[in-house]
Amino acid sequence: MEELLRQGLTALGLPPESAPDLARYGEMLREKNRVMNLTAIEDPAEIAALHFLDSAALLTLADFRNKRVADVGTGAGFPGLPLRILEPSLSLTLLDAQNKRVEFLKEVCAALGLSDVTCVHARAEEFAADHREGFDLVVSRAVANLRLLAELCLPLVKEGGRFLAMKSVDSDQELAESRHAIETLGGAVETASSYVIPGTEIRHRVIFIKKLRKTDKKYPRTFAKIKKHPL
Numbered sequence: 001m002e003e004l005l006r007q008g009l010t011a012l013g014l015p016p017e018s019a020p021d022l023a024r025y026g027e028m029l030r031e032k033n034r035v036m037n038l039t040a041i042e043d044p045a046e047i048a049a050l051h052f053l054d055s056a057a058l059l060t061l062a063d064f065r066n067k068r069v070a071d072v073g074t075g076a077g078f079p080g081l082p083l084r085i086l087e088p089s090l091s092l093t094l095l096d097a098q099n100k101r102v103e104f105l106k107e108v109c110a111a112l113g114l115s116d117v118t119c120v121h122a123r124a125e126e127f128a129a130d131h132r133e134g135f136d137l138v139v140s141r142a143v144a145n146l147r148l149l150a151e152l153c154l155p156l157v158k159e160g161g162r163f164l165a166m167k168s169v170d171s172d173q174e175l176a177e178s179r180h181a182i183e184t185l186g187g188a189v190e191t192a193s194s195y196v197i198p199g200t201e202i203r204h205r206v207i208f209i210k211k212l213r214k215t216d217k218k219y220p221r222t223f224a225k226i227k228k229h230p231l
């Protein structure tokens with residue numbers, strides 16, 4: 001896995017020096033996946049491409065240096081933890097509703113000596129009560145439809161900051177259906193950038209949503225309400 005990561009990082013124009021740390025994280029992921037469900041992807045080459053290089057590609061699209069970053073619904077740490085390993089100046093909060101996943105992330109951080117990563121067991125809509133507008137960048141991959149996800153993520157973004165939603169390239173309709181929610185929450189769709197994961201023909205897309213004004217205090221609502229009456 002280390003060599004594939006090294007090649008992939010180089011192809012992305014990123015320094016390959018972090019490949020050993022990423023590979024160690026990948027081994028821990030494979031090991032833990034034998035006893036609990038962390039990822040459906042088991043093949044080391046696929047883990048390298050679909051988890052690590054897919055996450056790393058974000059660094060080629062946005063400036064993460066010295067930013068406060070939250071990863072909402074991070075699961076086994078994607079995309080947030082590879083971003084922090086590759087860009088040590090960012091301050092990272094990893095957030096997930098499943099505690100066993102958060103415990104795994106703490107183990108990875110301890111093994112890699114990442115003492116300044118905050119791993120939080122919480123639902124995003126509850127975490128927002130104490131951390132609203134607290135992040136320069138919020139990232140999220142494979143958590144929910146953008147119309148719902150916007151209400152989980154945008155309240156956490158400071159004015160002038162951005163929410164980066166990782167989506168498939170065929171997300172035009174999803175994006176169109178979420179525009180009203182994004183605007184209601186104080187955001188505006190800025191751009192959508194696509195990239196190809198190195199070593200594959202898979203093209204993914206990142207939707208950039210800029211926070212133009214503070215989110216009304218009535219958001220986020222409970223998840224039951226978000227789901228029943230999406231904005």
Ligand code: SAM
Pocket residue numbers: 072073074075076077078079095096097098101122123124125140141142143152223
């Ligand atoms: N982002 C990771 C990735 O791309 O591999 C994990 C994706 S996994 C399909 C979705 C994760 O989102 C799960 O770990 C789940 O516990 C978490 N999640 C779902 N709703 C959430 C919420 N409201 N707040 C925090 N985490 C949530």
